[in-house]
Amino acid sequence: MKHQAEWLADTSDLKLAEKGRRTGITYAEALDSAMTAAAARSAGGQNVFYIGDTRDKGREYIGYVAHFARVVAAELAQVEEFLFDDLKEDGSTKQIAAFRIRFASGFRVEALSSRPENIRGLQGTVVIDEAAFHRDVREVLDAVNALLIWGGRIRVISSHNGVLNPFNELIREAQAGKVPFSVHHIPFGEAVRNGLYRRVCLMTGKTWSPAAEAEWEAMIRGAYGARQAAMRQELDAIPADAEGAALTRVQIEAAAVPDIPIVRIRFDDDFKGLSPELRKTRALALCLTRIKPVLDRLNPTSRHVFGEDFARTGDVTAIWVWEIDGRLRRVCRLIVEIRNGPFDQQREILFYVGDGLPRFAGGKLDATGNGAYLAEVAAQKWGASRIEEVKLSVEWYATHMPPYIDAIADRTAVLPMDEDVIADHQALQFCGRV
Known part of the structure; x- marks a missing residue:
């Protein structure tokens, strides 16, 4: 879809997406991760580290990468589950569950099931998914900034979680030119115009029509009932007045x-x-x-x-x-x-x-x-x-x-x-x- 293609075409070292839910940006990023890890170093290949807000998202992401490894890079990717040694600031170590795919290039894609404290030691592309729901996205960003020195890249993807959330503050700073992120605004309505419902029909065997698409979008929005602030936050990428606010002042x-x-x-x-x-x-x-x-x-x-x-x-x-x-x-x-x-x-x-x-x-x-x-x-x-x-x-x-x-x-x-x-x-x- 158009918004996915625009996201992939943006080669900025720092980019972020404020998105409606299920608009396909994480899926597109998994394609980029597969191509990045499959490429030789001379072609810009490097390791990719995915940091989601839950273990299940990490497993889902690595599944997407495995799919693209077979379809695009023609590699039979084996998903490995392993324990990532996370070195804390006090010198102690804990092990956290992680998933990994190795490529013939020698690079790998790893999905870490929780935010590692030793993220400062990673080198490559870091994908921070659902950043607004991390315990402290600012701390994560501060930790990964150093990898830019050696050619690393940072991708921040999230739906909103309130106007006061650090993710929304980061977007405002980027829009004001205070931090060098490129910003992609991807609301649900735009994804629908770009063909989201056509993809749904393709996967479910339904017949697409303009009327069916309008009815489907109305049904999705109507499922929120009177919770219009929640609907705008979840679908239209408009942060609520307060984190989790049930009603707007309007x-x-x-x-x-x-x-x-x-x-x-x-x-x-x-x-x-x-x-x-x-x-x-x-x-x-x-x-x-x-x-x-x-x-x-x-x-x-x-x-x-x-x-x-x-x-x-x-x-x-x-x-x-x-x-x-x-x-x-x-x-x-x-x-x-x-x-x-x-x-x-x-x-x-x-x-x-x-x-x-x-x-x-x-x-x-x-x-x-x-x-x-x-x-x-x-x-x-x-x-x-x-x-x-x-x-x-x-x-x-x-x-x-x-x-x-x-x-x-x-x-x-x-x-x-x-x-x-x-x-x-x-x-x-x-x-x-x-």
């Missing part, structure tokens, strides 16, 4: 509207020294003056629900009131934030909010740690059929956050246009690759 702001009230209540340290009766009276006064006017404006025909996250010191207790409107959207109608609130006053404010909701359908409350008390008394007041006491955990987030993220991305959840709310949602991240 998506969050598109789901936000102005004039949704946020009632922020802060109790001073002297408040807890007041008598219980006075604390209760003042809390009720706050509810009457600041919360009741909002509750009175709620649509009496819509169902309403709330979610609550508990905090006692250092953070805020947040109560989010949602209306389920006639189009089944979840529209935030009120947020109550309580800072430094005694347990009793948090309970009183929560009960006031819940009792004031038209067609109150249910609530979920943080029941971890000290929040268990408030969740328990809420379940006692409104019944376990309407109140869920949530034990927050990684598993809970894994189950419930994807639908919430999708709802924001497709605007079936409506948020307040508030800087704190937007910043909190920008902090949502996917764990690991998506």
Whole structure:
């Protein structure tokens, strides 16, 4: 394909590819590795070292090289698995699994299953694949720079892993002329235009047509659902706003509207020294003056629900009131934030909010740690059929956050246009690759 041919035609000593996934650049580089190792020294032949982010990628790459050795160099290549002696800076040695193909030229291609600390001792062409997912790509690059002195070459290939990743920083520096890398930008869409789906049809026995190609690309993109930031990063080689960010600021702001009230209540340290009766009276006064006017404006025909996250010191207790409107959207109608609130006053404010909701359908409350008390008394007041006491955990987030993220991305959840709310949602991240 055109982008593969352009990558191979670039003979720069330093070159890097920011690419969409499965666009064929690693495959093309395996062809170059086979030709480089099969050539005589007088024709530019040298050793090639492939450093992937996983052992499986190393084995796959060496398989590609073996294929090209037979097809292009007419050599019957034998894949060897061996232990690479990795000399650490402190003088100790460890052995790491590696794969190797030897050529009649005397050169070899080695795929190392993990980043060796002794990479400084290698000489030849070094291919760093999925660089954005290495533990420290900067350290790897610093280690291999010395091989340029004796005619070595460096190839850096990767999809993106966040705008703050060192791989993206390297690209920006190269584009600014601060480092002498040539840069190839290879998004998925360009690979499709260059014939990627035609290759898929060739391998799978399908019949190519423009309509089938458009449907196939739409299917691939649609598989990401509302995770548009992930799709753009994985396919279009556009780094996400933050590493693993679940939502972009643009998506969050598109789901936000102005004039949704946020009632922020802060109790001073002297408040807890007041008598219980006075604390209760003042809390009720706050509810009457600041919360009741909002509750009175709620649509009496819509169902309403709330979610609550508990905090006692250092953070805020947040109560989010949602209306389920006639189009089944979840529209935030009120947020109550309580800072430094005694347990009793948090309970009183929560009960006031819940009792004031038209067609109150249910609530979920943080029941971890000290929040268990408030969740328990809420379940006692409104019944376990309407109140869920949530034990927050990684598993809970894994189950419930994807639908919430999708709802924001497709605007079936409506948020307040508030800087704190937007910043909190920008902090949502996917764990690991998506």
